[in-house]
Amino acid sequence: MLTKNNQLAHLLTGAARNCWLALTEDETRIVGKGDTLEKAVQEAQKNGVEDPVVIWSPKEWYYGVYC
Amino acid sequence: MKKPYKAFPIDDPDPNDPTQREMYLPSFQVRLGHGHGNRSPRFDAIVDSGSPWCIFRADLGRMIGIDITKTNKTYPLGGVISGPRDTMYIHKVKIFVESDWVIEVMAGFVEKLAVTGILGRNGFFTNFKTTFDHSTNPATVEIERFHIA
Numbered sequence: 355m356l357t358k359n360n361q362l363a364h365l366l367t368g369a370a371r372n373c374w375l376a377l378t379e380d381e382t383r384i385v386g387k388g389d390t391l392e393k394a395v396q397e398a399q400k401n402g403v404e405d406p407v408v409i410w411s412p413k414e415w416y417y418g419v420y421c
Numbered sequence: 422m423k424k425p426y427k428a429f430p431i432d433d434p435d436p437n438d439p440t441q442r443e444m445y446l447p448s449f450q451v452r453l454g455h456g457h458g459n460r461s462p463r464f465d466a467i468v469d470s471g472s473p474w475c476i477f478r479a480d481l482g483r484m485i486g487i488d489i490t491k492t493n494k495t496y497p498l499g500g501v502i503s504g505p506r507d508t509m510y511i512h513k514v515k516i517f518v519e520s521d522w523v524i525e526v527m528a529g530f531v532e533k534l535a536v537t538g539i540l541g542r543n544g545f546f547t548n549f550k551t552t553f554d555h556s557t558n559p560a561t562v563e564i565e566r567f568h569i570a
Contacts, residue, residue: 408461414433416431
């Protein structure tokens with residue numbers, strides 16, 4: 355069941371991988387992506403989100419923190 | 422401040438619970454700062470008591486004006502299992518935690534970190550009393566700022 359607490363996981367599951375993503379402040383929509391942090395932020399700003407939340411979307415989501 | 426653990430995706434589910442498609446992790450929203458005025462965008466950093474340091478992807482450091490490899494403080498960083506290591510470059514940064522606090526820490530920057538950032542023992546746990554509560558679902562993490570006299 356989709357709840358406020360797991361909607362980010364749902365959003366990220368189908369999102370592009372191995373790149374930076376920029377999200378709306380409430381983390382419900384992806385508004386930018388790029389192979390660099392700057393590109394993701396710029397795309398978000400073009401889409402009207404001046405101060406996005408950013409996240410690295412890894413090739414694989416797994417229980418670990420190092421590639 | 423108390424926050425519920427946040428759900429992140431998991432590609433290979435826990436064999437003990439194959440229906441689980443999410444992993445719940447303790448996190449706080451932070452920004453990094455360096456020098457005068459250079460601040461990163463906000464991002465969710467994972468609270469990790471197993472990490473001796475606060476560690477961030479190198480891209481974040483470059484964005485706030487840090488010349489990542491220009492330091493004499495480095496460390497070969499590996500995971501919990503043996504495998505390739507990556508060099509961690511250590512720099513002094515400010516961490517803006519949830520718009521409520523600013524702490525200055527010596528943090529590591531790594532090119533191949535699988536997450537955006539980690540809040541570890543030196544820097545984060547040395548500034549915040551941190552309580553993990555798994556008696557609720559989802560679990561919660563609570564922090565309380567303290568100052569050592």
